[in-house]
Amino acid sequence: MQLRSRTIVVRRLRRDATDVENLLWRTLRESGTAWKFRRQHPIGKHIVDFACPARKLAIELDGGQHHAQAAADEARSAALAEHGYRVIRFWNNDVIDNVEGVVMAILQALEHPPPHPDPLRPEGRRGR
Numbered sequence: 001m002q003l004r005s006r007t008i009v010v011r012r013l014r015r016d017a018t019d020v021e022n023l024l025w026r027t028l029r030e031s032g033t034a035w036k037f038r039r040q041h042p043i044g045k046h047i048v049d050f051a052c053p054a055r056k057l058a059i060e061l062d063g064g065q066h067h068a069q070a071a072a073d074e075a076r077s078a079a080l081a082e083h084g085y086r087v088i089r090f091w092n093n094d095v096i097d098n099v100e101g102v103v104m105a106i107l108q109a110l111e112h113p114p115p116h117p118d119p120l121r122p123e124g125r126r127g128r
Contacts, residue, residue: 009047010041013047014040017039018092020092023095023096023099024059024061024103027099027102028106031107035054035055036054037052038051038052041053043085044082044083046079052110055114056085057085057106057109058080058085059088060089061089061090073089084114086114088106
């Protein structure tokens, strides 16, 4: 049985995680929160660094190369929003210098429920 190519990519990304990703992952796991997080989580055509699917929150860590890619990051955030996800981004140096503050910001973002996927039909799928 062959693994799907995206599964192989996600496993490789988890195995080859950066030091900053490992630091944030370890700190999130040790934070004592009841929320579950996933590393290198696929959403649509994209793979986000971390996600809390229960609250539809995607967490992206950006290095120096992202400074020149602001438009691409905005397009990526818009694509994730189409799947109902809110995206919060942190610079790698913020994680290194203040990982506790980053985790606090993530936990504060989790306090707010995700937006309804279709604001024109807040009653649900069948309009009830």
